[in-house]
Amino acid sequence: MKKSKWLWWGLLSTLLVLSGVLAQQTASLLFVSTQFTPIEEAQRMRQVILKDFQGRVEFIPEDNAPFTNRILSEVRAGRVNVGLAGGLHGDFPPLVAAGALDPVDDVMAQLKDRRFSQTFVNLGKMGTGNQLYIPWMQATYIMVANRQALQYLPAGANVNTLTYTQLKEWAANIQRATGRRMLGFPAGPRGLMHRFTQGYLYPSYTKSAVTKFRSDEAESMWLEFKSLWQHVNPQSTSYDFMQEPLLAGEVWIAWDHIARLRDALNQKPGDFVAFPAPIGPYGRGFMPVLAGLAIPKGSPNRAAAVAAIEYLTRPEVQITTLVQNGFFPVIQVRLPDNLPQGIRMGADAIARQAQSNVALPSLLPVGLGARGGEYNKVFQDTFARIVLRNEDVRRVLDSEAGNLRRIMNETRAPCWSPDPASSGACPVN
Amino acid sequence: MNLRWLYLFLAVVLVLWVLIPIFLIATLAFSDRPSVFAWPKGLLPQQFSLETISFFFGVEGVWKAIRNSLTVAAMTLVFSVLLGAPAGYALARYPFAGADAYRLLILMTRAFPLAILAIPLAVQFIQVGIYDTAFGVALVHTALALPFAVLVTSSLFLGIPKELEEAAWTLGCNRIQAFLRVVLPLALPGLAATAIFAFVISWNEVFAATLLTLRERTLPAFLLTSLNDSPLPFRFAGGFFLIVPALIFIFIIRRYLFTLWGIANR
Numbered sequence: 001m002k003k004s005k006w007l008w009w010g011l012l013s014t015l016l017v018l019s020g021v022l023a024q025q026t027a028s029l030l031f032v033s034t035q036f037t038p039i040e041e042a043q044r045m046r047q048v049i050l051k052d053f054q055g056r057v058e059f060i061p062e063d064n065a066p067f068t069n070r071i072l073s074e075v076r077a078g079r080v081n082v083g084l085a086g087g088l089h090g091d092f093p094p095l096v097a098a099g100a101l102d103p104v105d106d107v108m109a110q111l112k113d114r115r116f117s118q119t120f121v122n123l124g125k126m127g128t129g130n131q132l133y134i135p136w137m138q139a140t141y142i143m144v145a146n147r148q149a150l151q152y153l154p155a156g157a158n159v160n161t162l163t164y165t166q167l168k169e170w171a172a173n174i175q176r177a178t179g180r181r182m183l184g185f186p187a188g189p190r191g192l193m194h195r196f197t198q199g200y201l202y203p204s205y206t207k208s209a210v211t212k213f214r215s216d217e218a219e220s221m222w223l224e225f226k227s228l229w230q231h232v233n234p235q236s237t238s239y240d241f242m243q244e245p246l247l248a249g250e251v252w253i254a255w256d257h258i259a260r261l262r263d264a265l266n267q268k269p270g271d272f273v274a275f276p277a278p279i280g281p282y283g284r285g286f287m288p289v290l291a292g293l294a295i296p297k298g299s300p301n302r303a304a305a306v307a308a309i310e311y312l313t314r315p316e317v318q319i320t321t322l323v324q325n326g327f328f329p330v331i332q333v334r335l336p337d338n339l340p341q342g343i344r345m346g347a348d349a350i351a352r353q354a355q356s357n358v359a360l361p362s363l364l365p366v367g368l369g370a371r372g373g374e375y376n377k378v379f380q381d382t383f384a385r386i387v388l389r390n391e392d393v394r395r396v397l398d399s400e401a402g403n404l405r406r407i408m409n410e411t412r413a414p415c416w417s418p419d420p421a422s423s424g425a426c427p428v429n
Numbered sequence: 430m431n432l433r434w435l436y437l438f439l440a441v442v443l444v445l446w447v448l449i450p451i452f453l454i455a456t457l458a459f460s461d462r463p464s465v466f467a468w469p470k471g472l473l474p475q476q477f478s479l480e481t482i483s484f485f486f487g488v489e490g491v492w493k494a495i496r497n498s499l500t501v502a503a504m505t506l507v508f509s510v511l512l513g514a515p516a517g518y519a520l521a522r523y524p525f526a527g528a529d530a531y532r533l534l535i536l537m538t539r540a541f542p543l544a545i546l547a548i549p550l551a552v553q554f555i556q557v558g559i560y561d562t563a564f565g566v567a568l569v570h571t572a573l574a575l576p577f578a579v580l581v582t583s584s585l586f587l588g589i590p591k592e593l594e595e596a597a598w599t600l601g602c603n604r605i606q607a608f609l610r611v612v613l614p615l616a617l618p619g620l621a622a623t624a625i626f627a628f629v630i631s632w633n634e635v636f637a638a639t640l641l642t643l644r645e646r647t648l649p650a651f652l653l654t655s656l657n658d659s660p661l662p663f664r665f666a667g668g669f670f671l672i673v674p675a676l677i678f679i680f681i682i683r684r685y686l687f688t689l690w691g692i693a694n695r
Contacts, residue, residue: 005650030644031642036657037654037655037657037658038659038660038663039488039652039655039667040484040659040663043489043653046489057645060643060646062656066639066640066654067549069547069551069640070643072553073547073548073552073555073640076548077552077555077556079555079556079560081560081561082643102640135496190657190658241660243660263660266463282465414499
């Protein structure tokens with residue numbers, strides 16, 4: 001009977017461990033976030049950014065699917081553990097649709113001396129009458145090039161006022177000289193290529209992303225981009241973060257989210273230059289990224305959550321967030337002169353991108369609700385079908401316009417900048 | 430003779446198939462950053478460095494996550510053998526109406542996409558009070574491991590001649606004694622394999638573990654999201670960090686299971 005004795009011991013010890021796990025209850029603030037998932041950033045968030053916060057915070061980064069599912073399940077079950085939720089503007093719509101967020105108008109009133117950007121405050125209302133999240137931090141997408149590539153710039157071109165045509169010539173010059181395709185885009189499975197088409201390419205060429213989706217201008221834009229793609233590194237379809245191919249020297253010119261270029265700028269500031277996105281016929285389209293802080297309905301520790309929001313939006317903490325993790329302040333604050341060189345380069349490029357007279361900022365869609373993912377998919381599919389699968393441009397635009405129109409009509413989302421304002425659902429002409 | 434060579438060749442291919450990725454991950458985990466980014470990457474370790482790998486030991490909560498992973502995997506192992514082996518025995522020895530349908534139904538649990546269940550499952554777990562506990566995750570992992578446990582053990586018991594059991598009965602054993610003294614010892618190597626398999630299924634599972642835990646994360650749930658978005662050096666070091674505890678544990682448990690069940694010479 002020796003065997004069964006062993007089994008019983010095994011079972012008993014498991015139960016002991018189990019009871020130990022059950023008994024362990026802590027009363028700290030649970031801060032779940034879709035931002036700062038890379039392990040070093042999470043670590044810096046815990047050890048540096050949150051260091052001076054009075055009170056215990058457990059910072060748990062996770063992907064947006066479990067993030068959404070968890071908060072929805074907890075609110076539905078009526079027993080909420082998550083005290084504070086941090087995410088991108090686009091992470092909140094499903095929570096708003098399910099009524100899972102506690103309005104934070106009172107918190108906004110407390111923070112009225114913080115000088116938040118008014119655009120961001122309005123975005124935080126998610127198209128409702130209440131403040132649903134407090135702006136937390138912002139970022140955008142820029143370009144980075146290896147200094148070795150600068151000698152191949154077309155005559156008379158300047159990286160800070162580069163046009164899409166010059167970008168193509170530049171990449172072609174490099175290919176002619178080195179025999180390699182050195183322009184890169186993050187078109188991998190987790191890459192943000194759809195943001196490039198939505199917020200950069202379309203606005204620059206059509207001053208629109210929705211209404212002129214299948215216009216003649218869009219058609220010639222795609223044809224031009226397709227010819228640019230001949231000079232793009234074919235590995236691009238596997239790139240998620242452009243800092244890696246830049247550091248490895250596989251790519252010399254790249255477009256990506258500033259946080260996904262940071263390692264290149266920080267590790268070898270002398271090797272790279274950062275500059276704004278290219279200019280098209282209508283100007284320089286670009287897209288800001290906004291993250292916010294929200295409190296789930298029934299949060300177990302609302303006071304602690306409010307205190308954490310107050311802490312994270314302090315000017316000095318906003319600057320620490322920039323220095324540590326590369327996201328920019330959402331409040332008006334003067335950046336210190338002693339920023340690390342890599343961050344300074346990024347900040348300069350962002351300022352040039354936003355402040356030039358050709359700036360054409362795209363807002364984030366407000367009214368798409370939970371359908372933001374489908375909106376992105378239209379742009380992902382259009383790109384893949386035209387550029388990667390070589391399908392006929394006109395046919396693809398017509399068929400994808402149908403999908404886009406369906407999303408717009410079903411959500412009744414009005415147009416957002418740079419599309420001209422609409423009274424009803426944003427039309428796809 | 431020829432067959433023997435073919436056998437050896439296949440064995441070598443299989444071993445390399447398993448070991449080469451582990452070897453590459455290990456060398457790059459112990460290289461410094463520039464050599465991880467270098468292309469083409471060398472087959473042998475380039476610049477030895479403990480920088481990235483040592484980072485993981487300092488990450489807050491990583492030890493707790495390892496402990497949770499081991500707890501969950503051990504519970505899954507125990508539950509799935511305790512539940513799976515009797516079910517397998519019943520399938521093998523007692524012809525009952527709907528046995529074939531039952532066999533299929535068990536497999537259906539694997540065919541059912543867990544993602545659809547995500548929210549209802551989490552809501553139930555919260556209401557029952559086993560959300561964010563190792564026990565709760567172990568229950569889901571047991572459900573995932575059971576189909577294998579049942580089907581493997583049933584073919585295991587089928588392979589043991591019924592005559593042996595009958596002989597034991599004629600010699601004075603009752604059914605339970607005959608099972609414990611005759612069938613079980615013969616089935617042990619297979620049971621040990623089933624147990625290790627259940628362990629591995631639990632160790633590798635991320636989806637349920639991520640969804641159902643917050644503070645009590647298992648190691649894959651704790652690290653995997655982070656690694657997906659981390660720079661290359663961390664992915665190699667993290668991969669290595671994820672593999673090693675499982676390997677160590679399997680080596681220990683393998684020996685433990687075999688000696689426990691009296692098959693020391695294997």
